[in-house]
Amino acid sequence: MIGAPVFIDRISKAYGSQTAVSDVTLDIPAGEFLSILGPSGSGKTTLLTMIAGFESPSAGRLVIGGRDVTAVSPDRRNIGMVFQRYALFPHLTVAENIAFPLKMRGIGKDLRAERVKRALDLVQLPDYARRYPHELSGGQQQRVAVARAIVFEPPVLLMDEPLGALDKKLRESMQIEIKQLQQRLGATVIYVTHDQEEALTMSDRIAVMAKGKIAQLGSPADIYRNPQTAFVADFIGKMNFLRGEFLGETAGSQAIKLDENVVFHTPSAVSGYDGAARIGGRVRLALRPERLGLAARGAGGKNALPGRIETSVFAGSFDLHLVRADFGSHDILQVQTPADGMQAPFVKGTLVDVVAEQDGLRLFADVEA
Ligand SMILES: Nc1ncnc2c1ncn2[C@@H]1O[C@H](COP(=O)(O)OP(=O)(O)O)[C@@H](O)[C@H]1O
Ligand SMILES: [Mg+2]
CATH class of the missing domain: 3.40.50.300 (P-loop containing nucleotide triphosphate hydrolases)
Structure with missing residues (x-):
């Protein structure tokens, strides 16, 4: 054939x-x-x-x-x-x-x-x-x-x-x-x-x-x-979305205000969002759960997203953490980390920083809003 x-x-x-x-x-x-x-x-x-x-x-x-x-x-x-x-x-x-x-x-x-x-x-x-x-x-x-x-x-x-x-x-x-x-x-x-x-x-x-x-x-x-x-x-794979305001772009970095205290930066090259003329526009930041990691609160660096653990479970080939954002509308973020036994199990309420890999991000205009 x-x-x-x-x-x-x-x-x-x-x-x-x-x-x-x-x-x-x-x-x-x-x-x-x-x-x-x-x-x-x-x-x-x-x-x-x-x-x-x-x-x-x-x-x-x-x-x-x-x-x-x-x-x-x-x-x-x-x-x-x-x-x-x-x-x-x-x-x-x-x-x-x-x-x-x-x-x-x-x-x-x-x-x-x-x-x-x-x-x-x-x-x-x-x-x-x-x-x-x-x-x-x-x-x-x-x-x-x-x-x-x-x-x-x-x-x-x-x-x-x-x-x-x-x-x-x-x-x-x-x-x-x-x-x-x-x-x-x-x-x-x-x-x-x-x-x-x-x-x-x-x-x-x-x-x-x-x-x-x-x-x-x-x-x-x-x-x-x-x-x-x-x-x-x-539609494809699991995705976290955070809503924010597009503040602008400088030196290859786009700034997104997630609330009064949290401004997140994405590299322009990977974001896929053409924001040049849209300062002040509503955007959705998309983050894959497997491209996120966890650090102790304050240890996640400048671009970390503060949150607290809701649940932390063993899911076979990975650990799944549900983290309540300590900003914006306090959405739940899904974070997947490799189940290699290196990560301590987190108890509910633990304060953490969610850290995003810089090439695992997308930014979209918030058309539905
Ligand atoms: N024979 C038909 N008469 C009228 N509407 C139809 C007919 N077949 C499909 N549709 C409509 O066309 C749209 C697409 O249907 P369909 O091709 O079956 O979608 P999918 O296979 O992706 O579920 C739907 O809104 C459906 O109601
Ligand atoms: Mg069908």
Whole structure:
């Protein structure tokens, strides 16, 4: 199987007066694993359904493998799909389910049997050919759905929250299986999820969707480290936000007043906020929990954020501290420190300084305020 490039060219979809997808452009190279990530209602399924051909766009066009398929029916697009609503046929065995797309394509019995066997091996269910869907667990059914989607070696594979119904452990092992499968097959995969961890671990690139539009497109690391908006920063990973007033910029440093006594400085280079003409503007300072550390009160240096411990808990691979800010509106800051046994456990009420790594910060205009 060889992947095909997919070009989504200024596609929109309106249902009556409501716009579900608004002017989306995505240029997806052959063999890429692209995730479409966004909250419920952001237009992910609508976009995927248009790529599959079950809905036609109100505007724009779709090019797959260099061919304009905007007006081509779904069965002629040669796309594999795992959609929630596109369930297994309950009255067919596992083998018959997987053979179905081959039968539709007029592939002979012997070749069918061979391909079904190979697909079952790939999803690691070699002994389940004769079972019926109701005799399988949820995870096994999903694997059969994946086998059915890949059995005809489609150059493009669409998946809409295929692991949504599974428990965490199974979901994580299926994520690895799907990713490995895709790498082995070379297919172009467009994968819809609302689970940011899933998108971060599986994707070559992530398109974050909000309100029918692409909010940001980039590699997982890029989106995590350089979110372009507060929405993306908040949606991907854990993020602390502090509101403040932008005081100005001097010598590569931006000053943010968090309250009468606390002024915080961020390096201009990493903040991502163009504040030149916005002195006095309301801003949101974004800090990743794992880029924060704790020091005794007064020992955190000039740029420390004073707070007091609410709780301090062991969370497996790290310690999680909830720190009540001693300034502003006294928000809770989440601080994650490595669980290496070096940090004393903090009792509630301990006065601390929260110290931020200078390159782990973002600054956004406070548009919601
Ligand atoms: N067939 C439809 N008719 C009317 N509105 C729809 C239809 N399908 C989706 N929508 C609306 O379009 C928006 C995007 O929906 P959807 O693509 O399902 O989002 P997501 O998959 O990100 O949860 C939602 O507001 C939804 O209510
Ligand atoms: Mg959906």
